[in-house]
Amino acid sequence: MEFQIIWFILWGTLWAVYFMLDGFDFGAGILHSFLAKNDAEKRVIINTVGPVWDGNEVWLITAGGATFAAFPTTYALMFSYLYSALLIILFALIFRGVAFEFRGKVDSDGWKKGWDIAIFLGSFVPALLFGVAFGNIFQGLPMDAEGYHGTLFTLLNPYGLLTGILFVLLFVVHGALWLSVKTDGDISKRASRVANKTWYALLIVAVLFLIHTAFATKLYANYLQNMVWLVVPVIAVLALLGIKLFASKGQHLKAFYSSCLTIVMITFTGVIGLYPNLIPSSIDPKYSLTIFNSSSSIYTLKIMTVVALLFVPVVIAYQIWVYRIFRHKLTVDGVIKDKEAY
Amino acid sequence: MDALTLSRLQFAATAAFHFIFVPLTLGLSILVAYMESLYVRTNDEQYLKMTKFWGKLFLINFALGVVTGITMEFQFGMNWAEYSKYVGDIFGAPLAIEATVAFFLESTFIGLWIFGWNKVSKKVHALSIWLVAIATNLSALWILLANGWMQKPVGYILRNNRAEMVDFMALVTNPYGWLKFSHTLLSGYVIAAFFVMGISAYHLLKKNKMDFFKRSFKMGATFALFTSILLFIVGDFHAAMVAKSQPTKFAAMESLWETQKAVPYNLLLIPDPANERNAAEAVGIPKLLSFLAFHDGNAEVKGLKEFPKGDRPPVMITFLSFRGMAALGILFMLLSIISYVVSKRDRLESNTTLLRIMLYSIPLPYIAGQLGWLVAEVGRQPWIVYGVLRTSDAVSKAITPSQVWVSLIGFTLFYGLLGIIDIYLLAKYSKKGPDDDLSSIIKTSREV
Numbered sequence: 001m002e003f004q005i006i007w008f009i010l011w012g013t014l015w016a017v018y019f020m021l022d023g024f025d026f027g028a029g030i031l032h033s034f035l036a037k038n039d040a041e042k043r044v045i046i047n048t049v050g051p052v053w054d055g056n057e058v059w060l061i062t063a064g065g066a067t068f069a070a071f072p073t074t075y076a077l078m079f080s081y082l083y084s085a086l087l088i089i090l091f092a093l094i095f096r097g098v099a100f101e102f103r104g105k106v107d108s109d110g111w112k113k114g115w116d117i118a119i120f121l122g123s124f125v126p127a128l129l130f131g132v133a134f135g136n137i138f139q140g141l142p143m144d145a146e147g148y149h150g151t152l153f154t155l156l157n158p159y160g161l162l163t164g165i166l167f168v169l170l171f172v173v174h175g176a177l178w179l180s181v182k183t184d185g186d187i188s189k190r191a192s193r194v195a196n197k198t199w200y201a202l203l204i205v206a207v208l209f210l211i212h213t214a215f216a217t218k219l220y221a222n223y224l225q226n227m228v229w230l231v232v233p234v235i236a237v238l239a240l241l242g243i244k245l246f247a248s249k250g251q252h253l254k255a256f257y258s259s260c261l262t263i264v265m266i267t268f269t270g271v272i273g274l275y276p277n278l279i280p281s282s283i284d285p286k287y288s289l290t291i292f293n294s295s296s297s298i299y300t301l302k303i304m305t306v307v308a309l310l311f312v313p314v315v316i317a318y319q320i321w322v323y324r325i326f327r328h329k330l331t332v333d334g335v336i337k338d339k340e341a342y
Numbered sequence: 343m344d345a346l347t348l349s350r351l352q353f354a355a356t357a358a359f360h361f362i363f364v365p366l367t368l369g370l371s372i373l374v375a376y377m378e379s380l381y382v383r384t385n386d387e388q389y390l391k392m393t394k395f396w397g398k399l400f401l402i403n404f405a406l407g408v409v410t411g412i413t414m415e416f417q418f419g420m421n422w423a424e425y426s427k428y429v430g431d432i433f434g435a436p437l438a439i440e441a442t443v444a445f446f447l448e449s450t451f452i453g454l455w456i457f458g459w460n461k462v463s464k465k466v467h468a469l470s471i472w473l474v475a476i477a478t479n480l481s482a483l484w485i486l487l488a489n490g491w492m493q494k495p496v497g498y499i500l501r502n503n504r505a506e507m508v509d510f511m512a513l514v515t516n517p518y519g520w521l522k523f524s525h526t527l528l529s530g531y532v533i534a535a536f537f538v539m540g541i542s543a544y545h546l547l548k549k550n551k552m553d554f555f556k557r558s559f560k561m562g563a564t565f566a567l568f569t570s571i572l573l574f575i576v577g578d579f580h581a582a583m584v585a586k587s588q589p590t591k592f593a594a595m596e597s598l599w600e601t602q603k604a605v606p607y608n609l610l611l612i613p614d615p616a617n618e619r620n621a622a623e624a625v626g627i628p629k630l631l632s633f634l635a636f637h638d639g640n641a642e643v644k645g646l647k648e649f650p651k652g653d654r655p656p657v658m659i660t661f662l663s664f665r666g667m668a669a670l671g672i673l674f675m676l677l678s679i680i681s682y683v684v685s686k687r688d689r690l691e692s693n694t695t696l697l698r699i700m701l702y703s704i705p706l707p708y709i710a711g712q713l714g715w716l717v718a719e720v721g722r723q724p725w726i727v728y729g730v731l732r733t734s735d736a737v738s739k740a741i742t743p744s745q746v747w748v749s750l751i752g753f754t755l756f757y758g759l760l761g762i763i764d765i766y767l768l769a770k771y772s773k774k775g776p777d778d779d780l781s782s783i784i785k786t787s788r789e790v
Contacts, residue, residue, distance in 0.1 A: 047457075061441045066441075068415075075430060076738075083740070090416055101402070148740045297507065318447075340459050
């Protein structure tokens with residue numbers, strides 16, 4: 001297989017895993033102020049993601065680094081074309097990260113309230129804008145030999161916004177399921193209720209997204225050419241239905257795994273549809289950035305393949321190990337007693 | 343101002359801010375890991391208290407280092423798209439490796455360390471902070487190999503309108519990168535050592551928790567002694583490497599205009615870049631500059647006039663930054679030796695002058711580190727990759743000045759706010775001193 005294809009698959013995988021992992025952090029962050037009735041409950045919610053959010057975010061940094069190393073032209077043009085959108089995402093992620101760390105460091109209501117807002121914005125804004133960004137990538141960017149012919153507001157088109165809303169709802173359901181698994185008693189019940197109710201909205205938006213995709217993008221062309229790939233969106237839809245099936249029975253862990261699968265498969269649905277493009281041009285396909293015209297040299301791709309094969313399995317192994325150490329449910333009592341908690 | 347100037351300002355501001363937090367992380371992670379290992383080995387609760395107290399400060403500082411790092415990775419593409427296109431084939435690799443090899447390790451095990459006190463055994467807990475320390479230092483290696491390549495490009499060929507990697511091992515073994523790594527690492531260690539000594543001095547002056555802070559001070563002083571001396575030695579090799587591979591930068595560092603042999607080192611010197619000469623030169627030590635450059639007192643050193651004006655870096659900033667950094671480096675050795683001797687003889691309490699000096703010295707190694715980066719980056723101008731690509735050819739074509747104005751102002755305000763909050767928290771927890779109640783941790787860690 002060609003190295004560009006290997007890196008295309010890895011590129012898609014890094015994004016898929018990133019959305020699967022940071023997705024529940026975003027969901028928990030969006031919900032934490034609304035779901036919790038008091039400060040102790042807010043702390044429980046924050047502490048469910050406390051040990052893992054930083055490791056989750058590194059999947060984004062690696063996705064960025066991999067784009068740079070494997071497809072430098074795409075990295076360069078994508079990041080400079082989407083300058084303002086990325087800037088907002090950056091500020092939001094920085095805000096969220098310090099908020100987790102600083103919120104508990106001063107015992108004052110105003111202080112905590114400020115950081116609660118930071119956690120909400122730092123979770124909601126990236127969730128929405130990653131969706132908007134990927135919606136626009138699926139659609140193609142208005143670019144030709146002269147460069148990019150759009151602004152921040154060009155990105156806020158109906159399809160981009162729809163994808164943004166899809167991402168937000170996906171992550172809210174995902175985060176609510178995470179919380180219903182990771183907490184106990186009343187919070188867990190409330191989280192489960194949110195997951196069950198939000199799921200209907202998610203279903204509607206997902207259906208709209210699948211329909212709108214046929215009109216706004218060329219993603220389906222690859223599937224019509226080779227029907228075998230349809231298995232990916234089909235799994236995505238089945239997993240989406242699985243969420244409700246398990247959640248309504250109170251099997252939250254299974255529902256959570258279903259939403260993991262949904263997120264991964266939705267990402268791959270888009271990625272497979274893009275092939276061989278990384279960013280299609282909406283003006284003329286000959287200006288599209290493909291995995292072949294924007295890639296690094298084969299030598300670099302080979303080196304990076306060796307690095308990825310050596311280290312990514314190790315990373316996955318120790319991240320799973322750490323997740324297992326923190327697999328217990330968090331309780332209000334436990335968090336109050338634990339002086340190390342956020 | 344154009345997008346180029348604004349982007350340069352933004353990169354300088356965000357990199358300088360990032361580098362307030364990173365170097366302390368490099369050194370303090372090792373000190374905290376060492377403290378926890380001592381606790382595991384001796385079961386002396388004083389070491390556990392030290393781990394907790396210094397660990398708390400480590401974490402407050404660490405958070406900002408991590409989040410401001412994402413900006414650095416994104417900016418290459420956002421503001422320096424032409425650079426990223428041109429050198430991404432070789433420059434992207436160390437960045438991606440840094441994330442894969444170091445960032446995952448660091449971020450996963452910092453979570454285990456913060457939240458794992460009563461979830462894993464004492465040994466595994468200590469191991470997790472060691473892994474964090476190794477990972478932070480490893481990430482420094484990869485990013486400095488990347489920077490080393492910008493200073494002294496190796497292992498590439500110009501092909502397909504870009505620089506393509508042809509020899510990965512040349513990149514990994516680039517001596518410039520390794521010197522940059524050692525020099526930066528050691529400067530981070532000195533920052534951490536002075537940080538620990540300075541805060542300990544504050545409490546010793548207040549006669550607060552004497553045993554705790556004497557031990558801390560002594561640990562800091564021992565660390566400072568070795569690292570400040572090594573830092574100076576490595577600095578000397580680094581300067582020699584600059585003389586060899588970046589003659590324009592070296593000439594600017596020393597404000598040397600004419601090519602000469604057996605060049606003296608003028609202790610007092612006032613550059614006059616407008617007239618391509620020095621306004622004053624005095625107290626010259628014969629042959630010393632030639633010796634510093636090539637470890638040979640009679641060697642010829644190239645002056646700035648040897649190069650076209652368009653290829654020379656700004657002389658004043660480079661010269662002053664280098665002088666300032668070197669002078670501070672000597673001061674750090676002296677202070678470290680004195681601190682080490684006084685703490686070794688257990689005379690810290692009576693030596694309030696030293697304690698006061700060490701308290702107010704906390705910012706000095708930070709300043710030296712910032713000056714060092716000014717030498718490295720301003721001194722490399724007008725090149726972004728020395729001899730290969732000019733900074734003016736590297737900026738993104740798609741960005742407008744107004745976009746960069748917005749982001750530059752945004753970063754300044756946002757980072758300014760975060761910086762104030764972080765320093766407030768560091769001061770608050772530094773003054774508060776160690777927590778005496780460790781019962782919950784000790785009890786639970788015995789249960790495990």
